[in-house]
């Protein structure tokens with residue numbers, strides 16, 4: 001108790017004098033950085049000076065008596081004084097020799113990071129530089145010592161010399177050289193997996209040169225390449241291509257190359273088309289040709305058929321986006337629990353319900369000609385065909401009465417069932433079955449799906465696996481009262497994505513204000529999470545301010561990705577990635593493979609209540625624009641009120657997943673209709689994505705299962721840290737209050753929405769903007785000026801509406817991304 005009191009006292013004291021603020025402030029970071037920068041520069045000066053003055057200083061240093069380092073009598077010649085001489089002596093003579101220069105270089109990096117000049121991953125740099133310094137210290141001591149002459153220190157320092165001698169005594173000079181080589185290669189492979197390919201080429205230069213001149217070609221190339229597509233769509237596995245080439249060699253295939261010439265000789269004026277069969281016929285004719293001739297002519301065949309897989313093409317084989325984790329193994333289905341799904345149908349229950357339905361409908365004067373019952377996992381659908389002459393609209397009018405008369409929880413009446421002239425009455429089963437995640441993922445539908453982001457959510461009333469593509473939806477709103485299965489639903493979504501997507505293809509941003517919901521995923525943060533550098537230690541975000549920064553960072557990433565799409569001249573992430581893996585985009589232009597990013601926000605209500613617009617605006621922006629660049633959002637809330645799910649959010653989240661909610665009003669907020677208040681809970685849900693809602697029993701997955709899956713993923717070789725999100729811009733910049741001028745530096749908050757409204761309606765009228773956003777004439781005018789500056793509308797033409805310069809929403813998305821990007 002006493003200790004606690006003292007602690008809180010000292011805490012409040014620190015608060016009171018502002019010490020805490022000082023320590024945590026950006027200014028302190030800046031000045032610490034500045035201090036380190038100066039320190040590093042002085043150290044470098046001292047070290048350079050030591051190269052010339054070391055000789056003179058060394059004897060003083062080695063016979064130094066206490067207090068001498070104070071340099072009162074100017075014993076040291078070093079330009080950095082006695083401390084400079086001393087530091088250089090320790091760093092260069094006693095430790096690492098020349099590579100010791102890396103130490104002040106690292107301090108400079110740390111200083112620049114503290115000063116917010118660069119955002120670098122210091123741990124990564126530390127690790128890499130430490131390896132380089134230690135390795136080069138030993139390497140210099142090994143290879144440069146003989147040439148060091150009368151240098152005052154060994155080029156690799158005493159450390160390098162010691163390691164060299166130790167290893168030489170242990171394994172001899174060849175062993176030492178081998179160790180140095182292997183360490184260097186391992187390190188370079190860590191930096192880039194291309195190292196392995198370079199080594200392979202170096203070890204087999206003959207094959208490399210031979211293939212450079214396109215020696216291996218067969219007429220079957222195109223067909224075989226098709227067959228050789230590996231387990232993931234569209235990429236030819238490297239080994240396959242190598243084997244393929246080898247087979248061709250055995251078949252004396254290189255001679256085939258010559259046939260292009262023959263072909264051209266025969267048909268001088270007709271250019272061969274890719275896939276042309278001519279080369280197949282001619283292949284036999286040219287067997288036995290002279291080898292030199294073959295090599296010369298091959299180039300022409302390559303141009304003519306465009307259908308060749310030789311080594312040259314192999315270097316152009318599609319980039320494998322799983323690289324370097326190509327051996328990654330997806331979790332097995334055995335990690336998930338199986339439940340008994342063969343529970344027999346309770347005929348007594350069905351008959352009883354049948355009789356009640358007929359009785360109730362008859363009592364309202366509705367005659368029935370037929371009833372069909374479809375037994376689902378938790379609900380049975382009674383499909384009623386009304387007798388001739390009974391109007392469906394009459395039954396629709398009686399919906400509430402019928403539900404009341406049947407008086408069971410969870411009854412939902414669908415009148416009519418879409419596409420059929422029948423009425424559906426869903427009645428919950430007395431003994432509901434659990435739909436296991438295993439049964440859903442173990443379905444052909446899931447396993448063979450080509451969806452970009454498949455979410456296997458559960459089973460429909462007719463026992464079909466219900467799956468949707470998040471990439472198409474593209475953002476999802478999840479609501480449900482507490483305990484109705486929301487968290488299980490989110491886990492089912494995450495799990496189905498984990499079973500289909502490689503860590504290089506998908507990253508999550510998880511927001512968990514409750515702090516306990518997603519903590520189970522902390523084991524896969526390196527593999528599957530994206531985070532700001534400052535959150536890399538704990539990428540699952542639980543703090544409101546961090547959420548705001550992360551959302552702003554996602555906006556920035558979105559703008560950056562739009563720039564890349566524009567450069568690549570494509571409209572969507574899948575087209576972009578396709579171009580990227582087929583070498584149509586240059587790495588030097590900043591292109592990179594884009595993983596999908598799925599942002600999942602639990603307890604959205606809590607967030608919006610605390611942070612309001614700060615959260616809502618970036619979410620609405622991402623929701624409006626991010627679909628094309630592969631950023632998708634799922635937000636979940638217990639309280640689907642209009643304060644939380646505002647019109648802005650709702651309009652941009654077309655996918656809705658409603659578990660049981662407390663009231664009809666809540667159901668209307670989430671689904672735009674009633675029905676969700678009638679669900680039975682425990683994963684019973686309505687899914688809506690345009691059209692009519694579908695009743696689905698959500699797949700069940702519990703924490704031990706998730707832990708098992710995560711443990712498996714964690715054990716796989718994969719990324720060692722979360723994907724880094726860009727530092728967000730200053731949140732004040734442009735997203736706050738009304739703008740005072742028309743320049744694009746401080747955009748009006750309605751800028752994006754106004755631009756969209758104008759492009760959709762193709763009407764550049766200020767009064768339309770005024771009406772639509774209920775703003776004054778002056779503000780609408782300024783907004784128009786900003787839209788003009790952004791090139792969305794033309795100049796004012798008196799009282800006439802302005803000309804709209806952008807024809808469609810896609811082009812607008814690109815323009816908006818540029819506007820925001822340019823401001824960033």
Ligand SMILES: Nc1ncnc2c1ncn2[C@@H]1O[C@H](COP(=O)(O)OP(=O)(O)OP(=O)(O)O)[C@@H](O)[C@H]1O
Nearest residue numbers: 480481482483484485486487488682683698699700
């Ligand atoms: N799909 C399902 N199948 C069977 N039971 C389920 C299903 N989903 C949820 N349940 C049951 O309901 C309980 C509560 O589910 P869950 O934790 O997902 O609720 P929730 O809506 O997230 O609640 P809260 O908002 O309080 O976190 C589970 O522990 C489980 O027993």
